[in-house]
Amino acid sequence: xxxxxxxxxxxxxxxxxxxxxxxxxxxxxxxxxxxxxxxxxxxxxxxxxxxxxxxxxxxxxxxxxxxxxxxxxxxxxxxxxxxxxxxxxxxxxxxxxxxxxxxxxxxxxxxxxxxxxxxxxxxxxxxxxxxxxxxxxxxxxxxxxxxxxxxxxxxxxxxxxxxxxxxxxxxxxxxxxxxxxxxxxxxxxxxxxxxxxxxxxxxxxxxxxxxxxxxxxxxxxxxxxxxxxxxxxxxxxxxxxxxxxxxxxxxxxxxxxxxxxxxxxxxxxxxxxxxxxxxxxxxxxxxxxxxxxxxxxxx
Amino acid sequence: xxxxxxxxxxxxxxxxxxxxxxxxxxxxxxxxxxxxxxxxxxxxxxxxxxxxxxxxxxxxxxxxxxxxxxxxxxxxxxxxxxxxxxxxxxxxxxxxxxxxxxxxxxxxxxxxxxxxxxxxxxxxxxxxxxxxxxxxxxxxxxxxxxxxxxxxxxxxxxxxxxxxxxxxxxxxxxxxxxxxxxxxxxxxxxxxxxxxxxxxxxxxxxxxxxxxxxxxxxxxxxxxxxxxxxxxxxxxxxxxxxxxxxxxxxxxxxxxxxxxxxxxxxxxxxxxxxxxxxxxxxxxxxxxxxxxxxxxxxxxxxxxxxxxxxxxxxxxxxxxxxxxxxxxxxxxxxxxxxxxxxxxxxxxxxxxxxxxxxxxxxxxxxxxxxxxxxxxxxxxxxxxxxxxxxxxxxxxxxxxxxxxxxxxxxxxxxxxxxxxxxxxxxxxxxxxxxxxxxxxxxxxxxxxxxxxxxxxxxxxxxxxxxxxxxxxxxxxxxxxxxxxxxxxxxxxxxxxxxxxxxxxxxxxxxxxxxxx
Numbered sequence: 001x002x003x004x005x006x007x008x009x010x011x012x013x014x015x016x017x018x019x020x021x022x023x024x025x026x027x028x029x030x031x032x033x034x035x036x037x038x039x040x041x042x043x044x045x046x047x048x049x050x051x052x053x054x055x056x057x058x059x060x061x062x063x064x065x066x067x068x069x070x071x072x073x074x075x076x077x078x079x080x081x082x083x084x085x086x087x088x089x090x091x092x093x094x095x096x097x098x099x100x101x102x103x104x105x106x107x108x109x110x111x112x113x114x115x116x117x118x119x120x121x122x123x124x125x126x127x128x129x130x131x132x133x134x135x136x137x138x139x140x141x142x143x144x145x146x147x148x149x150x151x152x153x154x155x156x157x158x159x160x161x162x163x164x165x166x167x168x169x170x171x172x173x174x175x176x177x178x179x180x181x182x183x184x185x186x187x188x189x190x191x192x193x194x195x196x197x198x199x200x201x202x203x204x205x206x207x208x209x210x211x212x213x214x215x216x217x218x219x220x221x222x223x224x225x226x227x228x229x230x231x232x233x234x235x236x237x238x239x240x241x242x243x244x245x246x247x248x249x250x251x252x253x254x255x256x257x258x259x260x261x262x263x264x265x266x267x268x269x270x271x272x273x274x275x276x277x278x279x280x281x282x283x284x285x286x287x288x289x290x291x292x293x294x295x296x297x298x299x
Numbered sequence: 300x301x302x303x304x305x306x307x308x309x310x311x312x313x314x315x316x317x318x319x320x321x322x323x324x325x326x327x328x329x330x331x332x333x334x335x336x337x338x339x340x341x342x343x344x345x346x347x348x349x350x351x352x353x354x355x356x357x358x359x360x361x362x363x364x365x366x367x368x369x370x371x372x373x374x375x376x377x378x379x380x381x382x383x384x385x386x387x388x389x390x391x392x393x394x395x396x397x398x399x400x401x402x403x404x405x406x407x408x409x410x411x412x413x414x415x416x417x418x419x420x421x422x423x424x425x426x427x428x429x430x431x432x433x434x435x436x437x438x439x440x441x442x443x444x445x446x447x448x449x450x451x452x453x454x455x456x457x458x459x460x461x462x463x464x465x466x467x468x469x470x471x472x473x474x475x476x477x478x479x480x481x482x483x484x485x486x487x488x489x490x491x492x493x494x495x496x497x498x499x500x501x502x503x504x505x506x507x508x509x510x511x512x513x514x515x516x517x518x519x520x521x522x523x524x525x526x527x528x529x530x531x532x533x534x535x536x537x538x539x540x541x542x543x544x545x546x547x548x549x550x551x552x553x554x555x556x557x558x559x560x561x562x563x564x565x566x567x568x569x570x571x572x573x574x575x576x577x578x579x580x581x582x583x584x585x586x587x588x589x590x591x592x593x594x595x596x597x598x599x600x601x602x603x604x605x606x607x608x609x610x611x612x613x614x615x616x617x618x619x620x621x622x623x624x625x626x627x628x629x630x631x632x633x634x635x636x637x638x639x640x641x642x643x644x645x646x647x648x649x650x651x652x653x654x655x656x657x658x659x660x661x662x663x664x665x666x667x668x669x670x671x672x673x674x675x676x677x678x679x680x681x682x683x684x685x686x687x688x689x690x691x692x693x694x695x696x697x698x699x700x701x702x703x704x705x706x707x708x709x710x711x712x713x714x715x716x717x718x719x720x721x722x723x724x725x726x727x728x729x730x731x732x733x734x735x736x737x738x739x740x741x742x743x744x745x746x747x748x749x750x751x752x753x754x755x756x757x758x759x760x761x762x763x764x765x766x767x768x769x770x771x772x773x774x775x776x777x778x779x780x781x782x783x784x785x786x787x788x789x790x791x792x793x794x795x796x797x798x799x800x801x802x803x804x805x806x807x808x809x810x811x812x813x814x815x
Binding site for chain 2: 047049096098099102114115116117118119120121122124125129132133135136139140143144147151184185187188191192194195196198199200202203206207210230231233234237238240241242243244245246247248249251252253254256257260261264
């Protein structure tokens with residue numbers, strides 16, 4: 001094999017790097033927290049379009065003054081004349097609230113505004129949605145743990161879960177550092193990342209298992225190295241095609257899918273990295289050898 | 300792995316043909332088989348509204364209605380009670396200790412004379428509970444009593460909401476129970492969600508009551524909507540919305556103002572006739588949800604059982620009021636706890652952007668695969684196209700709802716679907732290094748890669764299943780396309796791509812094409 005890359009040489013430094021990144025992510029998640037959208041925090045989101053492109057963020061902000069909406073954020077959203085407005089108040093108490101707000105903004109800006117999207121979530125529902133999201137992610141991790149434990153040995157199962165935690169924590173950490181909004185679609189993205197990263201890990205684990213049975217005199221570390229190399233072109237090609245598809249959504253799929261596809265792109269990159277540099281060396285740390293596999297078959 | 304029987308081959312292509320047929324249903328109107336992929340609210344525009352009933356006022360109201368029968372029951376059985384008090388959740392009074400047992404016996408009697416505490420056979424329990432604290436007796440609803448009350452109120456609310464929405468004339472609305480207190484309303488392609496929201500949120504409790512002259516006993520102060528004037532209104536209800544059989548918006552013949560005319564049932568007509576006969580000259584307040592709409596003077600006795608409500612309405616307001624009165628009052632107040640509305644123009648933009656990015660993503664992947672694997676890239680691409688057709692075919696067959704994240708799921712499937720073929724080709728490449736026979740290398744390659752391909756796809760399937768269970772709305776659409784996409788991917792990689800590969804392998808024994 002001509003183009004062998006000596007991955008195991010980088011295992012140690014990569015693991016230190018991973019640990020530092022995880023630590024940094026946890027620090028950010030604990031101290032800064034996540035920027036939850038209305039799905040999880042409650043409140044109202046409006047996507048507004050005005051036909052006059054001279055309308056500025058300030059004009060929108062001014063038009064909302066005095067409406068007792070709580071904390072307001074206004075930003076441009078995609079095209080000129082499109083704005084995304086978020087505030088704390090929700091429409092629960094008053095059914096007329098949205099229509100009154102619409103006419104008030106239209107009047108103050110001096111032209112008819114188009115409410116392209118309205119999302120208003122009450123505090124009870126938002127806390128339920130958050131709970132559901134966390135449960136879904138936890139459950140998917142547990143299901144993966146169980147599946148790998150059935151298909152492989154417990155060391156593999158633990159190794160893959162460590163890699164998954166690595167991916168989820170760092171992805172969320174980056175969302176915290178960049179103050180990107182976390183909403184329902186980000187939870188969907190995280191779950192897909194879990195599935196994707198697991199997919200990558202399984203391919204490498206499958207090969208490690210095969211090679212462990214094939215060669216009895218080589219150390220687990222070297223076996224990991226050989227296996228990663230053997231599956232490397234597949235790992236790279238699949239990541240590339242997936243990134244091509246995701247890049248297409250990120251650039252062309254519209255504003256609503258931006259956060260989702262960005263999370264996925266991050267996840268695919270981190271997931272690919274973790275399959276090689278986290279999941280594989282972990283087997284060595286757990287002292288998985290040919291004996292581990294054979295012992296089980298005799299039982 | 301390279302041998303395909305004729306039956307197998309025909310079956311594979313039959314499935315593909317069926318998929319092509321179902322996929323094509325989406326592109327033309329077809330009356331024979333009416334199946335197509337539904338567009339989610341985020342793509343076609345519309346409103347998703349989650350409502351929650353608030354049973355607290357209903358509990359209080361029901362408790363109030365127990366007061367008179369309870370006092371009667373106590374008096375009839377010569378139980379002496381003091382300190383009778385009613386709070387929001389319970390009724391309390393004191394009875395001397397030696398009468399507690401007697402009270403228990405009559406209170407939990409299953410006979411028909413017991414009109415206070417009704418026995419619920421389904422739960423084998425009573426509606427109300429008794430608690431003793433020294434000599435104080437506390438009456439409150441039992442757990443099952445509350446459940447019964449809640450369920451009845453929820454059922455009735457759903458019925459009334461359905462009537463209101465049908466009356467507005469929205470196309471294909473979805474009205475579903477969610478949990479034990481919530482109602483989900485989905486209104487696709489709605490023009491004016493604000494109006495519907497106002498109609499849904501109104502309790503629409505209509506009462507006709509006499510205006511009192513002074514602060515006499517049993518009256519309360521209410522606000523007159525037009526003038527903000529305070530009116531003292533008798534608490535006794537002459538007729539209520541329950542007595543209405545019809546209500547229609549009309550223009551008043553003289554003033555040309557929009558009004559609402561109503562027709563009363565027999566009992567209502569009698570009561571209305573009696574009251575108007577006896578109270579000529581007094582004002583009659585028409586009250587909707589604790590606000591007085593108008594309080595006209597009774598000029599003559601109205602015995603025909605019809606009448607009009609005027610209150611300076613616009614025609615739209617008169618139409619809505621008539622609609623609310625026709626559909627009846629909600630048993631409890633209803634709150635909107637979650638609302639998501641997408642305008643039709645944003646939906647259209649989302650479809651365009653979604654489809655465009657799908658096509659571009661698809662082309663990029665196809666070009667890449669062709670560049671990387673040449674003729675096998677071509678096979679992989681054919682299987683990718685088949686995959687897409689199968690995916691759309693299945694989505695049509697199960698009439699799935701396509702959402703914006705759902706389109707993202709399809710694109711993601713395109714990106715990930717080639718993985719199975721890549722895994723197999725890379726495996727074959729490895730086998731070719733040690734194996735001389737091309738046919739054998741392919742055979743071994745497919746076999747060895749099989750386990751990995753299945754393991755790898757099961758993990759994504761697990762993620763998709765959990766998303767489907769926990770996700771709502773658009774996210775659910777993503778889970779569906781991702782999950783179905785995995786199944787079609789396995790089919791197209793292991794049947795279509797493998798069959799095409801086998802044709803080439805069997806024809807070309809020298810291995811001209813195998814510079815993978």
